[in-house]
Each structure stands twice: as structure tokens, then as C-alpha cells.
Amino acid sequence: MGRMKRHQLDAEERQRQATCLGDIADSGVDVFCWCNRCGHNAVIETARLMAELGPGFPVPEIGAKMRCSSCGSKDVATRPSWPSLGQVTRHD
Numbered sequence: 885m886g887r888m889k890r891h892q893l894d895a896e897e898r899q900r901q902a903t904c905l906g907d908i909a910d911s912g913v914d915v916f917c918w919c920n921r922c923g924h925n926a927v928i929e930t931a932r933l934m935a936e937l938g939p940g941f942p943v944p945e946i947g948a949k950m951r952c953s954s955c956g957s958k959d960v961a962t963r964p965s966w967p968s969l970g971q972v973t974r975h976d
């Protein structure tokens with residue numbers, strides 16, 4: 885019994901950590917991509933990715949499907965483009 889519960893908690897923990905496209909779409913946040921090889925970066929519209937991958941697709945896994953448009957590397961990292969972690973935007 886204890887073991888089953890533990891397993892369930894682990895699954896919930898993972899789910900909480902993986903932000904999905906649908907989550908950031910609700911917040912109006914786009915996806916920030918970063919090439920680990922050359923440092924090229926870009927912001928991609930969440931709506932565009934969601935049309936292709938679906939709202940349940942985890943944002944950190946999008947990088948595995950991307951290729952750098954600058955150097956062609958597939959070593960691309962992705963994360964939600966939260967305003968607090970980069971460009972400072974303000975909505976009054």
C-alpha cells in the first residue's frame with residue numbers, strides 16, 4: 885500500500901514540474917528556444933506549436949523536435965518565456 889502511494893506521489897510531482905503548452909497558452913506566454921551550440925535564440929508563438937503538437941505537450945520536450953535555424957544543431961532547449969526570466973514586459 886505504502887509503495888503504491890509513493891509511486892502515485894512521484895507521478896504527480898513529475899506532472900507538476902512539466903509545464904504543458906496548454907498551461908502557458910492560458911497565461912499568454914510564448915515558448916523561448918535556445919541553441920546550446922551557437923547560442924541562437926528565438927521566441928515561438930505558443931498557438932503555433934499547440935496547433936502542431938497539442939495542448940498537452942510538455943514545453944521542455946519541444947526542444948527535441950526543433951533544429952537551430954542558425955547552425956542546424958538539434959541541441960535546442962525550450963522553456964516558457966515568462967516575462968520575469970528575460971524581456972521585461974509590462975501590461976497596465
Ligand SMILES: [Zn+2]
Nearest residue numbers: 919922952955
Ligand atoms: Zn545553433
